[in-house]
Amino acid sequence: MSNKTEEKRAELRMRLIDVAEAQIAARGLGGLKAREVTAEAGCALGALYNAVQDLDTLVLHVNSRTLARLGAALHAACQGAGEAPEDVLQALAAGYVAFARENRRLWSALFEHRLPEGVETPDWHKRDHAVLIEEIIAPLAHLRPDLAGEALIMRARTTFAAVHGVVQLALQGRFVGVPEESLADEVAALVSAMTRGTHLLRAGTGE
Amino acid sequence: MSNKTEEKRAELRMRLIDVAEAQIAARGLGGLKAREVTAEAGCALGALYNAVQDLDTLVLHVNSRTLARLGAALHAACQGAGEAPEDVLQALAAGYVAFARENRRLWSALFEHRLPEGVETPDWHKRDHAVLIEEIIAPLAHLRPDLAGEALIMRARTTFAAVHGVVQLALQGRFVGVPEESLADEVAALVSAMTRGTHLLRAGTGE
DNA sequence: GATAAAAAATGAACATCGTTCAAGAAACAA
């Protein structure tokens, strides 16, 4: 396949991702329709399947973009924080809450979307999820110098997942979710308890 | 409407819920099809919409059942635990992990299912979600005697959501999720950190 | 028990999806 051809295809793909992103942002993941995306992108329905494997793949591309923006937001949140590990973790959590609220539907799509059973997530997209825990590792390592390697990464995932759970149930408006007004406070309290509990462990009471 | 009529309708509804539950357990929420459910229940396609408002409502009924079973499991987990608040919370978390693993697809449906935008969850189903935090309140109140009423309930929701987040990302097999083998340990570590951190706060360093 | 009214059961039909595919148009290579 020539360069020009691949360029053309990439251009249409980009246009489709743009439109899909806008549609998800406007109407949610469930509001993404092949016919509307192609109509808005100015191509035929079938052209979508030449530019991209299928609609699921298109969502993955949108999600990769969102993850990149989220990664940048989290990185920025760190810069503005103090040195103490707890300060960094609080800043990260607050940044996560802010991003989720400001990008509700796109953020929601990150976890709402499911590939058909038996279909494995492609590696290029898996890698993009790393930003969710990258910035957690350093401050966590300071709190738990006894942890390293795999165990440290594990604990970082757990830390993220805990905060994420609170944010997700809250923003979904679930019965057991916290109301959105108290979300920031509750997350702060959670991070505070987690870091101090962790720190206490290090101090010697044992695990 | 006579008694006999209502009885008949309730019987079919029960049969439909049974079948729907089995189908979700076997093939997941996405594998629930109106045609298959009615075929297996031995009624016509249209009969479903006389017994129940729509397919979404059928899912809510299945979810209510799952919540009741989950509530019983959590209650049982408490009984077998010690007196100390942390022991109770650990037992609850372990019970939650066990239930989720043993009832993967039905448990998954609880949080996977979404009503169409703008449709409010009916009250009878909302109430059934209370079991998720009921047992958390008492031990949490012991750890935080300064909290009461609304604030205590809030913190219970946050505690549940944190544990839930870790379980959900793990069992979904997400990249940032913890592998299933370490799930129990990570949840235990999280609960430990949360309770000790919480306890530490009570001890006086202030919030 | 006969009969009228109400309810339920039925499955064809409809609307809306994602996806495929045969045919024509365009781009490329020789």
Next chain:
DNA sequence: TTGTTTCTTGAACGATGTTCATTTTTTATC
């Protein structure tokens, strides 16, 4: 220029949830 590859197109296909006119069953009344 010509033959080959690729892309584009939109009709068609197969699922799917839901509706609806029709038929069947049940209930209520005399």
